Amino acid sequence: MADLTCLFLTVNRVPWMAYHNKIMLEAIGDCPLITISAESMNLPGIQLRQSAEQSHDKIYKLMLQGAKLAATDYIAIVEDDMLYSKDHFELRPPLDTFGYNWNRWSLFTWGEPTFSFKRRYCNGCSILPRLEMIDALEERFSKWKEIPHHLNGELGFEKVERNLGVKVRKSVVLYSKIPVVQIHHTYGTPGIGRAHLNQNDTADLEARKIRKRMGFIRAYEVPFWGKSSELIFNFK
């Protein structure tokens, strides 16, 4: 019996849903699936609804809702702009430690299609022990009715938890054999990205979405997913 539940969060704005869901279902195999979407979806498992409103605060509240509904030891967050392989969902951190798969290539929908890599935690690459996750999120939301965007961030990310004034949880870097691919696009959750903008930074939240910078470690072709210039065409 599977010890991991996939928690799929989507506001149904991305254009490639059919392609994404096909890959997702192949990758998650027999793991239970909980989908929290803005629209009804033809997916197995439990389905819940969310509003179309986008915010980081809401994401973490939905994560808490999903974690409480699940019954497995672990939760894997599944995002609608990320492509996963089976072995991502086979990663397991210890039960008191949040795991983050670092084998993640970013691919932007603007500019030259190039995979890029940053050494960074990403919520969509997390494998989270469910009880620790519930404890951490309940602690956050008992302290903060609504978490400001610039303070929000991944569970177990020390800087975030210090800034929130909550317990710093353990976290660990994991690597899947096949990478996860994350598409960076303009349908995502808006956010200024930091509390204080530089002089030349635009305050337009939509414009800020394409000001994100690629990581410096870059590739045009990676194992399993192939060429960046071809994979990006699926995001339509």
Add this chain to the structure above:
Amino acid sequence: MKYDLTAIFLTNNEVPSEWMKFHNKILLESLNGAPLITLSRKPMNLGINILQDKPKSMSNIYWQLLRGAKMAKTDYIAVVEDDSLYPREHFLQRPNKNCIGYNMNHWSLFTWGEPIYSWRNRRGNYSMLSYRKLVIEALEERFKKYPNGTPDRITGEIGRPMVERNMGITLRPVEEFETTVSIINFNHSNASDRLQLRQRKSLGEIRANSIPYWGEASELVKHFK
């Protein structure tokens, strides 16, 4: 033009001769006239050339680096290894003077098995570029404590906490930086690393078949001959 960086090129002259020509051509283009000190086993017509004065060992790598650093006159030095390709941009980096600098944009390419670039979250001596006096200070401390050379099993990069802790010497602060074009480090069976000698080294976790500037792994690896 006044340069503030010297490249310290370490070689045992054991890499294939065609590769050495290819490597040196790329190196000279990337250095763009910056001073070069070559510490080799055989005489070479490349920069200021001096011969290595100790037998091959892990400790010897750092001993030769110390010799080169003392000969240099510039504020900064960059390690150059004979199995690594460097972009020009690498030699333009200037980390904080109080830190040992490492370029973390480095792909490994194995000369055996499937040709594929792989990346590991590790600092490699071949990507070290630092303030010269700090390197001299760190290496002199090592060889003062180990006048007959540091034991191979605990020898490693300056600024790697495990290495410096095991040696019982000062832990040096590190600044990691990344260039937009990568360093390529070839893993081959002439290397100092025992795992490479036996072709037992494992690939890094992040992998790519084709990357900007250097192209496809399957093509680039053909130069190592």
